[in-house]
Amino acid sequence: MTLDLEIPWVEKYRPQSFNDIVSQNNAINSLKNFVKSGNMPHMIFTGPAGTGKTSTALIVAKKVLKKENYYQDLLELNASDTVRMDYVRNVLKDFVNQNMIIRDNNLKIVILDEADNIPNQVQQALRRIIEQASSRVKFILLCNYINRIIDPIISRCAVFRFVNLPKENIVNRLKFIAEKEDLSIPDDKADVFFDSLYFVSGGDLRKAINTLQMSVALDLLDKVDINEILKISGFIDHKTLEVLIRAFQSKDYKKARNILESIETFDSRNFIRQIIGILPKLKLTPKKFINLISYMGEIDYRISLGSDEQIQIFALIAEIIKNVE
Numbered sequence: 001m002t003l004d005l006e007i008p009w010v011e012k013y014r015p016q017s018f019n020d021i022v023s024q025n026n027a028i029n030s031l032k033n034f035v036k037s038g039n040m041p042h043m044i045f046t047g048p049a050g051t052g053k054t055s056t057a058l059i060v061a062k063k064v065l066k067k068e069n070y071y072q073d074l075l076e077l078n079a080s081d082t083v084r085m086d087y088v089r090n091v092l093k094d095f096v097n098q099n100m101i102i103r104d105n106n107l108k109i110v111i112l113d114e115a116d117n118i119p120n121q122v123q124q125a126l127r128r129i130i131e132q133a134s135s136r137v138k139f140i141l142l143c144n145y146i147n148r149i150i151d152p153i154i155s156r157c158a159v160f161r162f163v164n165l166p167k168e169n170i171v172n173r174l175k176f177i178a179e180k181e182d183l184s185i186p187d188d189k190a191d192v193f194f195d196s197l198y199f200v201s202g203g204d205l206r207k208a209i210n211t212l213q214m215s216v217a218l219d220l221l222d223k224v225d226i227n228e229i230l231k232i233s234g235f236i237d238h239k240t241l242e243v244l245i246r247a248f249q250s251k252d253y254k255k256a257r258n259i260l261e262s263i264e265t266f267d268s269r270n271f272i273r274q275i276i277g278i279l280p281k282l283k284l285t286p287k288k289f290i291n292l293i294s295y296m297g298e299i300d301y302r303i304s305l306g307s308d309e310q311i312q313i314f315a316l317i318a319e320i321i322k323n324v325e
Contacts (some may be wrong), residue, residue: 009213010206013177015055024052024207027160031056034158035063040107042130042139044115044154046146047162050204053142056162057111060140063220064107076111079118093284096133108137115145123150130156136221165202171198173205174212183216196226200233202273236274239316245278248320256317268309270274272300275320283325 015021025043030072034040040060045053059078065073075095095110112118118126127150130139141157143149171194185193190302197215201208211233215221220228236244240259247256260266278288278298292299299312 008210009177009181009211010182011182013173013209015052017061018056021052021056021059022173024056024162025164027049027162028056031060032159033237035083040064040138042141042148042157044141044143044149044157046143048164048203049144050206050208051162052164052203053162054111054113057140057142061109061111065109066106069106073106073108074111075109075223076115079112079114080303089320090307092248093129096137104236106136108134109140110137111140111142111163113142114144115141116145116148117212118151123153125292127152142211165205167198170201170203170208171195172200174208176211177212181216183221185221186224193221193224193229194298196229200229200235209263219258231265234265236263236271236277241274241278245281248282248317250325251321251324253318253321256321257314260317268303269300272296272316276314284323285325288323292323295320 004127018032044059045057046051061074064072076093077092092110095108098108112126130153133139139157141149141153146159147153174194174197192310197208198213200211211229214232215229216231218228221234230237240263240309244256245260247253247259260271276293281290284292296316299316303312
């Protein structure tokens with residue numbers, strides 16, 4: 001069988017119905033009722049990446065928009081890329097105000113992905129557009145962090161919370177795709193392979209599927225090279241991680257720093273996830289263990305705000321070494 005790797009598998013296997021959405025029963029059951037009743041409010045879908053927010057929004061659109069008018073009555077935007085003040089005033093406002101396209105009680109839908117990345121000033125303009133829009137125009141805002149959406153918008157929307165996907169559900173979906181694509185995964189390494197994909201994903205099903213497809217494209221399945229999968233995903237391979245643990249245990253800051261500087265595909269936030277996993281291997285008092293976890297959260301937050309990654313990570317390894325018994 002010839003694999004078609006040109007089509008992103010996240011699109012090829014995107015859920016097409018509510019029943020295909022994984023582990024979001026509370027949100028999906030409520031949405032089914034809204035769609036069935038035809039009385040749909042503006043909505044906010046909030047939750048971690050890769051939990052089905054975009055897929056659910058597209059399913060809602062397919063359910064409520066007439067097939068022949070689907071593409072002209074749906075506006076789908078990635079807010080972090082395109083939604084700035086001029087865009088809101090022009091393209092978005094024009095789409096909302098084209099009431100002549102709304103006929104026979106048709107709805108129009110605007111899907112704004114990554115809405116939490118819209119600057120506050122632009123959110124204020126967006127709020128006014130939502131207020132003034134026809135009752136036949138509905139907004140679906142997708143975000144990871146609802147606290148970054150201004151209260152006047154939240155108060156005008158029904159909020160649906162999407163939760164992290166259980167490991168079992170992610171692994172089952174990956175196995176389903178592997179079967180459909182007729183992938184040859186050695187039986188004796190299948191469990192560790194899917195466990196590694198889950199770890200790399202951090203609970204993000206989209207990332208897990210992308211990593212699976214990347215592993216196939218790079219011919220990593222024959223021997224199931226877990227270390228290569230880790231490295232292409234921005235994690236440290238197991239051997240290097242063990243050397244780093246020994247550097248921590250011997251309180252050798254210079255060696256730990258040299259190890260990190262030698263890694264080509266280093267990703268600071270992935271590194272923090274790995275370090276949390278190895279802390280139990282270090283000699284730490286319960287109090288120091290808790291303090292380090294808290295400090296890692298602070299470092300991760302600084303990096304998310306744009307702080308210099310290298311400085312923050314070097315500060316982290318210095319703090320770890322200082323606390324090792």
